[in-house]
Amino acid sequence: MEAKTPRPKRDLSKDPPILRQLLRIVPKKQRGRIVLLLIGSILGAVLETVTVGMMLPFMNTIMDIDTLEGSRWRIVIYRVFGCESVTDLLIVIALLLAFLYVAKGVYKYLLQYAQARSFSRMRTQISISLFDTLLNMPYRYHLHNTTAEMQRTVTTDVDRSFYLITNLMTVISEGAASLGILLLLVSVDPALTIGAILLISAIMLLANRVVLPVIRKRGHQELMNNTGMLAWVNQAAGGLKGIYAGRRQAYFVKSYAEHASSAAENHASITVLMTLPKELVETLTMAGIFVFMAVLVGRGGDLTNMLPLFATFAIAAVRLIPVANRVTNALAEINYKRYSLSAVYHIIADNGVDVDSKALRSAAEGVRPLASTEPLTEGVKIEHLRFRFEDAQEDLYTDLSLTIPAGKSVAFIGVTGSGKTTLADVLLGLHAPLSGRVLADGHNIHEEPVWWADRVGYIPQMIYLCNDSIRKNVAFGFSEKDIDDARVWHCLEEAQLKEFVEGLPDGLDSLTGENGVRLSGGQRQRIGIARALYTDPQFLVMDEATSALDNETERAIIESVNRLAGKKTLLIIAHRLTTIEDCDLVFRIENGQARLVREKGKAG
Secondary structure: OOOOOOOOOOOHHHOOOHHHHHHHHOOHHHHHHHHHHHHHHHHHHHHHHHHHHOHHHHHHHHHOHHHHHHOOOHHHHHHHHOOOOHHHHHHHHHHHHHHHHHHHHHHHHHHHHHHHHHHHHHHHHHHHHHHHHHHOOOHHHHHOOOHHHHHHHHHHHHHHHHHHHHHHHHHHHHHHHHHHHHHHHHHHOHHHHHHHHHHHHHHHHHHHHHHHHHHHHHHHHHHHHHHHHHHHHHHHHHOHHHHHHHOOHHHHHHHHHHHHHHHHHHHHHHHHHHHHHHHHHHHHHHHHHHHHHHHHHHOOOOHHHHHHHHHHHHHHHHHHHHHHHHHHHHHHHHHHOHHHHHHHHHHHHHOOOOOOOOOOHHHHHOOOOOOOOOOOOOOEEEEEEEEOOOOOOOOOEEEEEEEEOOOOEEEEEOOOOOOHHHHHHHHHOOOOOOEEEEEEOOEEOOOOHHHHHOOEEEEOOOOOOOOOEHHHHHOOOOOHHHOOHHHHHHHHHHOOOHHHHHOOOOHHHOEOOHHHOOOOHHHHHHHHHHHHHHOOOOEEEEEOOOOOOOHHHHHHHHHHHHOOEOOEEEEEEOOOHHHHOOOOEEEEEEOOEEEEEEEOOOOO
């Protein structure tokens, strides 16, 4: 089976503005915290401005001590700083600068810690909300979306979305820092400052117009590569036995390598593109400043008077250029991660997810305890069922009706594609009909899904086993503290697997291996039967559960199932007649209808 090709690129122009998307995915209670962090970032920018601004009087004092001694403001300045001489004043200013830089460093560290902690908690809450949402989506959603896409969305896309918030905060806070420093420089030399602003703005505009569209395109390509890589890893992990048996490793490695190679080339391009704006800003800005200084010197200006000015502008440039770089890089990151934000936003917005809810839907429900259910008395009735898949042109069932009597075993037969498994999925409650209804003892199963879930069991063709103990695989979906070992043993006995498990060194604690690689096909199917029986269902669906087994193993499995006849209401889907020979009723599914072709005890 080929890995599903990722969806085509989403048209971002149709999405709401980035800020509106962020406001939708961030819990309302956390928005105030983000505002506080933003204010804190701006305060940090003020500290930056103050430390830069202090350099000018410090340099002027050093370069022109005599003027200060003769100034009429000397006494006031001395009195304010508690000084008796210029030397004392220089010491005070130097110590004050040292204190400011230390305070700024400590403040920024604490701010970064608060930001990292807050965003980590928010990321976790959003990731859990998305996982909860995706697991509770209608079953049809997962027919059109891959496991790799779900993995990427709840992990990578959420992380990238919150990095985008960080980048926006960087743009705002660094912009505030730049504004403060620029106002300071305007007060020193308006012409030089305006020239520097125009130069840096032109460079950033050029970098953004040329580079950002390419970065946005590369960001989408990265998502496609990540999804493709995850898809091939998942497929290889799910089919290891067949891969080893057929020596097909090269095919999967080659397929993975195509996405990985594309990812490597894309990453290399992004690495260069991300540094390009930085290099442009830094190189051209510094070159412009030094050219300007050369012009001033060439005009014969007083170097002694210009030195403090040059020093201040040099310090400001050292501060402004990194700021410009960080702003440019942040804008690049925002464009690079926009597709991840779009993916997260649409899942949350399109499904009305309540990101503020601390008690998530699944978490609030908790693991349902084992329900004590009475056997069905009336059975299951399908009344005038009409159904079609969303992407289909015609109805699969038009006006299908049938009855599965309580306590009876019923079989569905029919050619491949006739809709046997889909009809079973409707009976399981996975698909809702367009019209008609499915009743179990008078209850509409699609209107009372939890009631029906406590009464239905399912044995699929391919049993999924997690890499855990036999106990956890039988009591699948139950917390270990809630597992009833006596019931596990009873279910294993019903599935005729108790003797095998008792013979294992670790008994119920024995590991099955990933997807049951340590077990035979028949043993996996028996664990599937035991799992289906653990909740004591009254209606049991068995969908081609023996089609992949040899005849002898199939007979043993069918014998286990037949032992349930009379105790449970059974629905068996099969191709082999030997599988259904003991069924009470046999329906043929064809042309959107169900026709009774055999009834036990009656001549057919």
